[in-house]
Amino acid sequence: MIPELGHFALILALCLAGLQCVLPCAGIFKKNQAWMQTARSLVLGQCFFITLSFLCLGYAFVQDDFSVAYVAQSSNASLPWIYKISGIWSGHEGSLLLWVFLLSVWMLAVSLDSRRLPLIFSTRVLVVLGMIAFGFLLFLWATSNPFARFLPLSPIDGRDLNPILQDPGLIFHPPVLYMGYVGFSVPFAFAVSALWGARTEELPWAKWMRSWVLAAFGFLTIGIALGSWWAYYELGWGGWWFWDPVENASFMPWIVGIALIHSLMVSDKRGIFQSWTILLSIIAFALSLLGTFLVRSGILTSVHAFANDPKRGVFLLGFLLLVIGGALALYAVRAGLLPPRGARGRNDDAKIELFSRETAILVSTVFLLVGCATVLLGTLFPLIYDAFTGQKLSVGFPYFNAVFIPLIIPVLVLIPLGPLSKWGHNACRDILKKIKIEFIVSLVLAMLLPWIFAKTVSMGVVLGLGLGIWIGLGTFKSAFDKIRQKGFWGLSKGAWGMISAHGGMAILVIGVTLVSYYHVERDLRIKPHQVLEIADYQILFQSIEPIEGSNYIGSRGYFLVSKQGKQVADLRPEKRTFVAQGIKMTETAIDPGMFRDIYISLGDPLGGGSWSVRIYYKPFVRWIWAGGLLIALGSFLGAWGRRK
Amino acid sequence: MNSIRKRRLIWMVILGFSTAIAVFLILMALRQNINLYFTPTQISQNRLDEAKMGRRIRIGGMVEKGSLVRGKALQLEFVVTDFSHRLTIQYSGILPDLFKEGQGVVASGRLVGKDLFLADEILAKHDENYMPPGIKP
Numbered sequence: 008m009i010p011e012l013g014h015f016a017l018i019l020a021l022c023l024a025g026l027q028c029v030l031p032c033a034g035i036f037k038k039n040q041a042w043m044q045t046a047r048s049l050v051l052g053q054c055f056f057i058t059l060s061f062l063c064l065g066y067a068f069v070q071d072d073f074s075v076a077y078v079a080q081s082s083n084a085s086l087p088w089i090y091k092i093s094g095i096w097s098g099h100e101g102s103l104l105l106w107v108f109l110l111s112v113w114m115l116a117v118s119l120d121s122r123r124l125p126l127i128f129s130t131r132v133l134v135v136l137g138m139i140a141f142g143f144l145l146f147l148w149a150t151s152n153p154f155a156r157f158l159p160l161s162p163i164d165g166r167d168l169n170p171i172l173q174d175p176g177l178i179f180h181p182p183v184l185y186m187g188y189v190g191f192s193v194p195f196a197f198a199v200s201a202l203w204g205a206r207t208e209e210l211p212w213a214k215w216m217r218s219w220v221l222a223a224f225g226f227l228t229i230g231i232a233l234g235s236w237w238a239y240y241e242l243g244w245g246g247w248w249f250w251d252p253v254e255n256a257s258f259m260p261w262i263v264g265i266a267l268i269h270s271l272m273v274s275d276k277r278g279i280f281q282s283w284t285i286l287l288s289i290i291a292f293a294l295s296l297l298g299t300f301l302v303r304s305g306i307l308t309s310v311h312a313f314a315n316d317p318k319r320g321v322f323l324l325g326f327l328l329l330v331i332g333g334a335l336a337l338y339a340v341r342a343g344l345l346p347p348r349g350a351r352g353r354n355d356d357a358k359i360e361l362f363s364r365e366t367a368i369l370v371s372t373v374f375l376l377v378g379c380a381t382v383l384l385g386t387l388f389p390l391i392y393d394a395f396t397g398q399k400l401s402v403g404f405p406y407f408n409a410v411f412i413p414l415i416i417p418v419l420v421l422i423p424l425g426p427l428s429k430w431g432h433n434a435c436r437d438i439l440k441k442i443k444i445e446f447i448v449s450l451v452l453a454m455l456l457p458w459i460f461a462k463t464v465s466m467g468v469v470l471g472l473g474l475g476i477w478i479g480l481g482t483f484k485s486a487f488d489k490i491r492q493k494g495f496w497g498l499s500k501g502a503w504g505m506i507s508a509h510g511g512m513a514i515l516v517i518g519v520t521l522v523s524y525y526h527v528e529r530d531l532r533i534k535p536h537q538v539l540e541i542a543d544y545q546i547l548f549q550s551i552e553p554i555e556g557s558n559y560i561g562s563r564g565y566f567l568v569s570k571q572g573k574q575v576a577d578l579r580p581e582k583r584t585f586v587a588q589g590i591k592m593t594e595t596a597i598d599p600g601m602f603r604d605i606y607i608s609l610g611d612p613l614g615g616g617s618w619s620v621r622i623y624y625k626p627f628v629r630w631i632w633a634g635g636l637l638i639a640l641g642s643f644l645g646a647w648g649r650r651k
Numbered sequence: 652m653n654s655i656r657k658r659r660l661i662w663m664v665i666l667g668f669s670t671a672i673a674v675f676l677i678l679m680a681l682r683q684n685i686n687l688y689f690t691p692t693q694i695s696q697n698r699l700d701e702a703k704m705g706r707r708i709r710i711g712g713m714v715e716k717g718s719l720v721r722g723k724a725l726q727l728e729f730v731v732t733d734f735s736h737r738l739t740i741q742y743s744g745i746l747p748d749l750f751k752e753g754q755g756v757v758a759s760g761r762l763v764g765k766d767l768f769l770a771d772e773i774l775a776k777h778d779e780n781y782m783p784p785g786i787k788p
Contacts (some may be wrong), residue, residue, distance in 0.1 A: 245750065381677055388681060399688035401709060407686035410677055530745050532724050591748040610725075610745035619725055619745045 010075050013063025014154040017104075020111075023049050023143040026213030031130045043126055045132040048199050050118040053140065054111040061108045064101060064153055066092050075154045075159035076099060083167035083587050085558045093178040094168045099319070100153035102181060106299065107143050109182070109189045114140065117193055117219070124215060127415035132193075139192050142326045151320045170559070176237035180230060184257060185241040187227025188295040191260060193219040194267065195292035195334070198285040202337045205344040213274035213284060220271055220288070221504070221646035224264040225639045232635035243593035243608040245528065245623045247631055256298030257384045262379040263291040266372035268642070269425075273368055276616035277430060280357070280369070282342040287372070289338060293331040294379075300327055301386070360432035367425040371418045378414040382407065419474045419516060422509055423481020427488075445484055449476035461525055471520025479513035482506060500648025504641040511637025518630025527624040531611070534617040542624040544605060545569050551618065554609035559583040559592070564609050564618065568598060575605075578619075582609045604628050686759055691731060691738040694762065710768055711739060711757045718753055731756060742770040749775035 027049040034042025064077075068091045073079040081101070082094045096102040114136045121129035147153075163369050194216050201212040236253070238248045248254065267287040274284040302322040359365040385402045392400055423445070453473030457464045486506045491497055527542050538547045549565040561583035568576045578596035585592060595608040603626045610619030688709045712731030719729040728741050729752075740758050750756060750773060760770035 024654055254665055379675070384677065385681065388685070392685075400685045401688065402681065403684040403707075406680050409680045409684070530725060593748055621745055 009063050009070075010072065010154040013060040013067070014152065016056040016060040016063065017144065017152075017154070019150060020053050020060065020107075021141070021148055023053040023056065024137055024141035024144050027053065028134060028141050031137075032134045032563075033129055033266065035134070043130040046130050046137070047118045047121065049137070050111075050114050050133055053137075054115040055145075057108050057111040059106060061095075064095055064104060065092060067154075068092065071165070073163065073165050074158055075153075076155045079157055079162050079165045081168050082165040083558070084164050085587070086168055086173070087557070089178060090168055090173050093172070093181075094551040095183045095187075097168055097172050097177075100147070100151045102132060102153055102185070103143070103147050104153050105182060105185055106189060107140065107147060109185050110136070110140050110143065110192060113190055113193055116195075125210070127463065128204065128210060128212070128215075131203050132196045135196035135199045136192060139196075139330065142330070145148045146319075146322050146326065150322055164587075167558070167585065170214050170240065170583070170585040170588070170590050170592045171241065174241050176233055176241065180233040181239055183226055183233060184230025185606065187223050187225075187230050188257070188260065188298060189224025190219070190226055190294045191264070191288075191292045193223065194288040198288040199334055199337060201285060201345070202334075202341040203340045211275075213271055213281070216288070217271060217275055218646040220264070220268055221642040222615065224261070224268060225642035225646065227257070227261050227264060227641040228635055228642065231261060232632050232639070235635075236632050239628070240595050240597055240606075243595050244621065245526075245595075245606050245608075245625065247522070247628065250385075250407040252386050253298075255304050255382050255407075256294075256301050259379050259382055259386075260291050260294040260298065262375050262382070263287060263294055266375040266379075267291050267643075269368045270372050273365055277365065279365070281345040282338075283369075283372070285342060285345070287376075288337060289331065289334045290376075293334075294383075295325070296327045296330065300324060362428065362433045362438065364425055364428045364430050364433075364436045367421045367428060370420050371425070374414055374418045378411050378418075381410045381414065385410070416470075416474070419478060419512075422478045422512060423485065426485040426505060426509070442481060442484065445477065445480040449473050449480055452476050465524065468520060468524045471524075472517060475513050475515075475517035475520060478509060478516060482509040482513060499643045504643075504645030504648060506641070507644060508638045508641025511634040511639075511641060513634070514630050514637060515634025518627045518634060521627040522625055522631065526628075529577055529622050531620060531622070532613055532617050533620050534615075539622065541605075541622055542603075543570055544624070546605075546607070546622060548618075548620070554581065554583075556583065558587060559585045562609070562612075562621070564607075566596070566607055568605055578605070578607050580607045580609045582611075600628060601629065602627060609643050677759050683716050688757075690733045691736040692733050694738055695736040695766070705761055705763075707759065707761060709757055709759045710740070710754070710770075712738070714750070714756050716752045725767060731758070738766055738768055740768045742773055744773075746773055747775045751775070 009564045027046060031043050031046035034040070034045070035602055066072075067078050068077045068082055069088060071078070071082065071084045071091075073082075077098060077100050078094075081098045082091055087092070094101070096105045114133065117136065118129070118133055121133070124132075151236040163172045197212055197216040197219065201210065204210070211549060230263045230294070231254075234257070235247045238249070239245060267284065268278050270284045270287055300320070360438070385406050388402050389400055392398060422437060423442065427441055453476060454464060457468050457472065489502055503556070529539070529541055531550050532538065533539065535548050535550050538545055540546070549562045549567055551562050554561050556564045561581055563579050563581045566580070567574060568578060576598035578598055580596040581594035583592045583594060584590070593608045593610075595606060597607075598605040606621070606623035606625055608621045610621065612618055686707055686709045688711060691710065691712050694710070710731060712733045715730040715732045715737065719727065721727045725743050725745065726741070727743070727746070728739060730737050730739050732738075740760075742758070742760075754775070757774045758768065758770035759772040759774070760768060762767045
């Protein structure tokens with residue numbers, strides 16, 4: 008009964024979404040206030056029914072209702088309850104329901120917050136969001152109903168959740184990432200609404216949009232960081248980024264999101280770059296949709312691809328073309344009407360000079376967008392090539408490193424210069440005078456530190472480390488300046504947000520550089536009681552013993568890590584075989600540290616008591632995720648701050 | 652032509668040029684890093700001119716049952732098949748968890764002989780129903 012209730016609620020939500028596209032929209036054209044006001048109640052109703060539907064699916068999972076095909080496919084009676092819950096978004100249908108559910112949450116937040124916006128504008132925003140919701144609900148209902156029954160021969164037990172997904176990191180990774188993806192629909196709706204009314208009105212839409220962009224970006228950052236962290240310890244080969252097509256799909260909106268946040272700041276404070284900001288918000292959402300399309304259509308096979316149905320891909324592609332094509336057409340017609348309003352009103356022609364914060368931001372956003380375009384090219388190239396020649400190929404990760412990194416270096420150089428320079432104009436000499444010391448110090452440290460600690464220096468390390476220290480020192484300098492001016496408590500949340508995010512970027516860059524250049528990876532064949540050395544550490548393989556868990560059997564290795572005779576850690580990596588599907592899984596054991604991780608994962612038994620084992624030394628790898636978290640914290644602070 | 656137009660024209664030309672150079676460099680980087688994908692049948696049908704001995708390519712197929720042989724240290728060898736042709740693959744390292752005899756696998760590396768492939772990376776898919784492209788049971 009409960010799954011039918013969920014299905015029914017889904018259909019009701021679809022009807023409400025349809026109404027939301029039509030009724031308030033008619034109100035806008037007829038200038039009928041009462042009709043426009045229906046948008047809020049329609050959103051409330053939609054949110055209620057989608058939540059109900061989501062809870063029904065959750066109930067079916069927790070109650071092990073294997074007559075529902077989707078539950079049978081991705082759950083099992085012996086699963087711990089928490090993984091039954093995360094089973095909801097482990098497959099195509101459920102993750103799409105999650106998408107729609109989060110969209111309705113964002114929509115509800117916008118409608119609750121909409122009282123500070125003019126009615127006509129908030130109505131437009133909700134109509135645009137309603138259209139997106141309608142499209143996705145239609146998609147869900149027509150091609151991927153999660154409540155479809157498997158009758159009369161329903162299985163007694165489910166096929167089990169893919170063991171690789173049975174992990175705490177994977178409980179949160181999809182919802183948080185989706186929260187970010189879907190969140191970019193809100194700035195998109197604001198941008199379309201601004202274009203919609205561009206002929207007749209001049210509204211400070213940039214100010215209204217700000218918090219939404221920052222919030223969505225914060226979620227996206229945490230989602231990506233969680234995914235990277237999960238891949239690091241769960242996939243068992245110690246990488247934290249693979250340039251996998253699906254990773255790229257989340258990375259591209261992230262990059263454009265950075266550009267959008269900064270361009271939006273200029274639009275908000277200076278009234279210029281308005282059409283650039285609008286274009287960026289359309290692109291950010293387009294890339295979010297493209298990401299959904301790439302992952303869900305299954306045209307790219309990767310870690311994340313589900314088993315697929317071509318109908319779904321066609322529907323999503325059509326929807327993508329409709330939404331983005333429509334928005335870009337509107338942009339082409341209307342963007343010219345957006346007035347460049349200067350800080351002092353329309354007649355301030357808002358001149359910008361070469362050395363100014365505006366230029367720093369403009370140049371960075373252009374580089375970010377070009378960088379994103381190269382990632383897009385690398386991601387889609389196999390598809391394009393296959394379509395024209397029928398030859399399959401893949402683009403190797405060296406392409407991304409070779410093209411993306413040089414494009415992003417100018418942006419990294421500019422990060423500390425932005426906050427230190429002034430709006431409008433700035434003498435080149437002034438800026439140079441301000442950061443001369445920081446520049447020299449970061450250069451010297453970048454050469455000295457690796458030489459002292461690692462005894463080897465290479466161009467890449469000096470460049471990466473130098474950039475990281477440069478961003479860190481420059482950010483510290485601008486924080487110090489601001490505090491001296493306004494006092495510690497006088498700084499706005501937005502300013503703290505900037506400091507946290509830029510500081511996080513410094514930490515991220517340092518982490519990426521050091522782990523890429525100084526990691527030590529050894530795959531070897533080893534027997535119990537053997538000792539091996541890796542970067543100052545001695546590792547003793549003590550023994551290996553059989554283990555048994557609630558839904559798996561396997562072996563556990565016992566390793567003792569010591570440094571200069573002192574024991575540092577004892578690590579117990581495992582190899583598990585999940586009974587239901589017969590899938591093997593590696594459970595790595597990591598001794599985490601601020602400056603280095605020791606990482607051990609078991610390979611296979613090779614006979615004669617010996618095992619293949621991976622033993623890795625990963626310096627500064629935690630800095631990558633710490634930096635990501637600081638960036639997210641910064642954007643949440645910015646989203647929270649200055650709301651009028 | 653007035654001066655504003657002239658300046659704009661110059662900017663357009665500069666912009667056009669730099670875009671062309673950037674696109675050229677990007678395409679070069681792309682060319683050097685694409686890994687073409689072949690099935691054992693394509694390899695055996697003398698399509699080696701395309702595969703170019705020694706160039707990095709990918710091979711996809713099913714791991715033949717009972718073909719996995721381990722050597723010293725982490726050396727190992729197995730056979731991939733697309734049910735009409737076979738190719739021996741040599742690899743040194745740790746196999747992914749989802750590597751199983753009788754299931755799909757994609758190997759990246761270089762062809763060193765007519766039927767010997769030296770792999771430096773082995774990928775197995777996370778979905779047990781996965782079939783490498785171009786393979787029909």
